[in-house]
Amino acid sequence: MFKIIIKNTYQEVSEAANEFMRELLVAKKDAVIGLATGSSPLGLYDEMIKDYQNKVVSFKNTVSFNLDEYIGLSDDHPETYRSFMYANLFSKIDILDENVHLPKAIDENDLSACEEYETLLAKYLVDLQVLGMGSNAHIGFNEPNTPFESLTHIVELTNRTRLDNQRFFSSLDEVPTHAITMGIKTILKAKKIILIATGVNKNQAIYDMVNGPLSIEVPASILQQHPDVTVIIDKEAAAKL
Numbered sequence: 001m002f003k004i005i006i007k008n009t010y011q012e013v014s015e016a017a018n019e020f021m022r023e024l025l026v027a028k029k030d031a032v033i034g035l036a037t038g039s040s041p042l043g044l045y046d047e048m049i050k051d052y053q054n055k056v057v058s059f060k061n062t063v064s065f066n067l068d069e070y071i072g073l074s075d076d077h078p079e080t081y082r083s084f085m086y087a088n089l090f091s092k093i094d095i096l097d098e099n100v101h102l103p104k105a106i107d108e109n110d111l112s113a114c115e116e117y118e119t120l121l122a123k124y125l126v127d128l129q130v131l132g133m134g135s136n137a138h139i140g141f142n143e144p145n146t147p148f149e150s151l152t153h154i155v156e157l158t159n160r161t162r163l164d165n166q167r168f169f170s171s172l173d174e175v176p177t178h179a180i181t182m183g184i185k186t187i188l189k190a191k192k193i194i195l196i197a198t199g200v201n202k203n204q205a206i207y208d209m210v211n212g213p214l215s216i217e218v219p220a221s222i223l224q225q226h227p228d229v230t231v232i233i234d235k236e237a238a239a240k241l
């Protein structure tokens with residue numbers, strides 16, 4: 001069962017998401033947090049930075065795991081998810097580099113990178129996983145038709161996802177064709193999940209996730225089976241509910 005929070009503005013969505021993060025970080029100094037990229041969690045990250053600056057929370061003992069990473073971009077490319085996370089969050093808080101984890105595959109055949117990330121993750125329990133969602137209801141980079149049993153793996157991105165993410169690159173050709181991502185089964189191990197989505201572009205995916213049948217064509221529909229998922233959305237993303 002989902003808990004659904006509907007807010008008027010992106011700012012309110014971000015603040016509502018941060019209430020979950022703050023509650024965890026205040027209660028548990030060595031919390032393990034699962035983080036996502038994309039524009040949806042950016043406002044949450046701004047709120048986390050504010051809480052850090054106001055000394056409400058510290059990340060000194062926090063451990064983070066990111067969901068996914070593109071394959072094929074150079075390490076210094078500004079659109080790697082590692083660069084994104086440092087630019088938008090990690091460089092502005094006191095998290096230690098050694099406690100930051102993102103998957104990284106050299107190429108689309110790098111299966112050992114998947115095993116390594118999964119083995120590392122298995123040593124932790126993610127207290128709070130932050131998720132965005134693709135307009136095709138993908139979570140992480142688990143595109144439609146990914147088996148629900150999947151662990152960390154390499155995916156070929158759909159055209160729709162590459163087009164959605166083209167805005168961050170100078171041309172479609174530059175958008176990577178492959179990525180490494182936590183699997184659906186990996187994501188579901190988290191104790192608590194918050195999913196953030198805003199805008200009309202997401203409203204069909206939100207409807208299908210909440211009301212649709214459980215289907216691998218709608219990867220986020222598997223969240224119906226997780227015991228503790230809160231969906232935090234704006235009115236536009238909620239329009240079809």
Ligand code: GLP
Nearest residue numbers: 036038039040132133134140141
């Ligand atoms: C990418 C990421 C997802 C993210 C999605 C939505 O595909 N791999 O983790 O949820 O984008 O992005 P946005 O929040 O920018 O709509």
